[in-house]
Amino acid sequence: MAIKRRDFLKLTGLTLLGTAASAAVGDLLTRGEVKAQEYTSPPEALKGKRWAMVIDVKKCKEGQKKGCGKKCIEVCHYLHNVPSIPDKKKEIKWIWEDKFEHAFPEQADEYLKEVFKDVPFLLLCNQCDDPPCVRVCPTQATFKREDGIVMMDFHRCIGCRFCMAACPFGARSFNWFDPRPYVKKVNPEYPTRMKGVVEKCMFCYERLAQGKIPACVEACPANALIFGDLADENSEVSKILKERIAIRRKAELGTHPSVFYLID
Amino acid sequence: MLEKALKGSKKYWLWVLFLLSIIFIGFLCYLYQFKVGLGITGMSRDVSWGFYIANFTFLVGVAAGAVMIVLPYYWHNYKEYGKITVLGEFLAVAAVTMCILFVFVDLGQPMRVFNVVRFPTPNSIMFYDVIVLSGYLLLNLICGWTVLHSEYKGTKYPSWLKPIIYLAIVWAPSIHIVTAFLYQGLPGRHFWLTAVMAPRFLASAFSAGPALVLVAALLLKKVANFDPGKKAIDSLAKTVAYAFIINVLLFIFELFTAFYSGIHSHQAPIKYLFVGLEGHAEWVPFMWVATILAIIGILLLVIPYTRKNETTLVLACIAVFISCWIDKGIGLITGGYTPTPFETITPYKPTLPEIGITLGVWAIGFLIMTILYKIVLEVKSSKELVVKYEGVLYKK
Numbered sequence: 001m002a003i004k005r006r007d008f009l010k011l012t013g014l015t016l017l018g019t020a021a022s023a024a025v026g027d028l029l030t031r032g033e034v035k036a037q038e039y040t041s042p043p044e045a046l047k048g049k050r051w052a053m054v055i056d057v058k059k060c061k062e063g064q065k066k067g068c069g070k071k072c073i074e075v076c077h078y079l080h081n082v083p084s085i086p087d088k089k090k091e092i093k094w095i096w097e098d099k100f101e102h103a104f105p106e107q108a109d110e111y112l113k114e115v116f117k118d119v120p121f122l123l124l125c126n127q128c129d130d131p132p133c134v135r136v137c138p139t140q141a142t143f144k145r146e147d148g149i150v151m152m153d154f155h156r157c158i159g160c161r162f163c164m165a166a167c168p169f170g171a172r173s174f175n176w177f178d179p180r181p182y183v184k185k186v187n188p189e190y191p192t193r194m195k196g197v198v199e200k201c202m203f204c205y206e207r208l209a210q211g212k213i214p215a216c217v218e219a220c221p222a223n224a225l226i227f228g229d230l231a232d233e234n235s236e237v238s239k240i241l242k243e244r245i246a247i248r249r250k251a252e253l254g255t256h257p258s259v260f261y262l263i264d
Numbered sequence: 265m266l267e268k269a270l271k272g273s274k275k276y277w278l279w280v281l282f283l284l285s286i287i288f289i290g291f292l293c294y295l296y297q298f299k300v301g302l303g304i305t306g307m308s309r310d311v312s313w314g315f316y317i318a319n320f321t322f323l324v325g326v327a328a329g330a331v332m333i334v335l336p337y338y339w340h341n342y343k344e345y346g347k348i349t350v351l352g353e354f355l356a357v358a359a360v361t362m363c364i365l366f367v368f369v370d371l372g373q374p375m376r377v378f379n380v381v382r383f384p385t386p387n388s389i390m391f392y393d394v395i396v397l398s399g400y401l402l403l404n405l406i407c408g409w410t411v412l413h414s415e416y417k418g419t420k421y422p423s424w425l426k427p428i429i430y431l432a433i434v435w436a437p438s439i440h441i442v443t444a445f446l447y448q449g450l451p452g453r454h455f456w457l458t459a460v461m462a463p464r465f466l467a468s469a470f471s472a473g474p475a476l477v478l479v480a481a482l483l484l485k486k487v488a489n490f491d492p493g494k495k496a497i498d499s500l501a502k503t504v505a506y507a508f509i510i511n512v513l514l515f516i517f518e519l520f521t522a523f524y525s526g527i528h529s530h531q532a533p534i535k536y537l538f539v540g541l542e543g544h545a546e547w548v549p550f551m552w553v554a555t556i557l558a559i560i561g562i563l564l565l566v567i568p569y570t571r572k573n574e575t576t577l578v579l580a581c582i583a584v585f586i587s588c589w590i591d592k593g594i595g596l597i598t599g600g601y602t603p604t605p606f607e608t609i610t611p612y613k614p615t616l617p618e619i620g621i622t623l624g625v626w627a628i629g630f631l632i633m634t635i636l637y638k639i640v641l642e643v644k645s646s647k648e649l650v651v652k653y654e655g656v657l658y659k660k
Contacts (some may be wrong), residue, residue, distance in 0.1 A: 102606035136389065138385050140385050159302070159373045
């Protein structure tokens with residue numbers, strides 16, 4: 001007997017529903033991690049499984065004493081067209097300097113505050129291994145790459161700022177206004193943003209694709225920033241972390257930050 | 265039935281006109297925000313949600329609270345609520361519409377709002393919030409409208425509606441639980457990171473929602489000759505009393521955990537809200553107004569004499585409503601963002617255009633409520649038997 005129109009439609013509907021449901025369940029299991037498809041990275045690209053950064057705060061302090069002029073911040077913000085907005089409340093920053101008690105508020109007792117009184121702490125997105133911002137984003141505009149970098153798609157972001165509420169590190173900035181008038185010198189190699197989207201450091205993914213290390217690491221004259229693959233036992237970052245004492249911001253929250261601070 | 269909203273007294277039209285003018289001002293403010301960006305608000309890098317999301321959160325509660333009338337009527341066959349059930353359902357419609365609008369005006373890129381549907385992301389709680397909110401809007405619209413339409417036609421509502429009514433009832437708590445989950449699952453926001461958040465949301469919902477219905481019903485009694493029934497009002501007042509006391513108790517439990525444990529990070533937001541922290545006390549007066557209103561509300565509601573007196577009952581309900589609004593709106597949001605992840609304090613104060621947009625959305629909600637309630641009243645009064653006998657009107 002031939003299939004009835006009604007049954008056919010029912011079957012089609014069920015199939016569609018099933019497909020959608022299985023896709024949804026699959027998404028839930030992978031916690032929103034996405035793979036870039038139909039994309040082969042160029043042969044010169046740096047490849048890693050979990051990119052990480054180690055910041056030697058004492059070297060950073062020495063570098064500043066010698067007058068490095070905080071090149072890391074300057075270069076990063078120039079290369080990525082980060083606007084300099086005078087109003088502190090609406091500012092946008094990818095990498096910045098803060099005091100110990102602000103970077104590690106839960107550790108900051110009187111003695112440690114004194115020890116680290118003049119030590120600068122560079123803050124940036126921690127590129128968490130289990131990023132809460134990715135978990136909460138309703139559009140996958142922020143997502144984690146296979147190499148561990150937490151990415152931002154400026155073109156998909158709807159500007160709900162759920163990620164900013166979820167980030168325990170205050171690493172994310174929102175474009176409260178059109179940022180372009182505040183970009184002094186535009187770098188044509190990198191997109192500028194429009195108003196209403198969130199942005200943050202992305203470990204210079206665009207430079208990694210060209211075989212270059214992140215701009216802040218390259219710019220530091222004191223070699224206070226070290227970049228490498230945490231999954232590689234023989235990388236410089238892995239070796240340093242095995243030998244020296246490093247702490248991470250708010251490790252107790254279980255987000256597994258990939259930025260380490262050497263404090264010995 | 266919609267034509268019933270097009271005929272009305274002078275007072276009715278003045279009220280509608282008043283709401284429309286506020287909506288117009290709000291709309292102009294929104295155009296300004298649309299052009300310039302969310303920078304016209306008082307929100308900042310550190311306090312990245314503000315007035316809009318505060319009102320959204322509160323109104324989710326108002327919407328869910330309507331179930332406290334619908335449930336006894338349909339589930340326990342509590343006939344006394346027969347006249348106000350549809351008021352509850354239509355209140356939910358208006359409240360959920362406001363919720364959706366508040367989220368919309370909070371978006372940095374509103375033109376991309378459909379990205380939420382285009383790229384459904386089940387690991388985001390926002391995904392579920394969109395589903396439960398739009399579902400609840402639809403369910404209440406269908407239930408309220410169909411029942412009213414049957415009454416208009418003089419028949420009982422169709423049997424296919426029964427499962428939908430039951431679904432709407434069990435659906436109601438979900439909108440508030442999911443909205444609480446938006447907050448309570450975020451690491452590093454100490455004020456929000458508590459399992460009591462969802463139950464507290466429910467308790468405040470079940471007090472603020474019925475409180476508004478109560479005020480509306482008694483107002484309609486005065487201006488439109490609508491009789492909600494004495495027993496219905498009394499039962500509803502008890503619901504408000506119990507739910508609000510549970511709400512306050514849950515908050516006191518929070519205080520106990522924060523202060524007996526002595527954990528500094530749990531205390532900091534509460535101190536900021538109630539006594540001020542590091543020289544910042546922007547919201548202290550508001551929180552104390554909420555506290556005093558809560559005390560007044562509870563007193564007026566538990567003393568039988570004041571609960572049974574309509575004037576004091578309305579005052580109690582208004583006190584409960586405002587207290588919930590301050591606590592679950594602005595207190596919840598600013599408390600969550602203070603102190604910042606750097607343990608610093610960035611004060612937040614809404615700007616004038618921000619308040620204008622907020623009032624505009626509220627006015628839209630009240631307009632929807634007005635139109636729907638007007639239809640309800642017209643339908644109900646058209647069914648009343650009125651006999652004129654020797655020049656005197658007799659109403660059954």
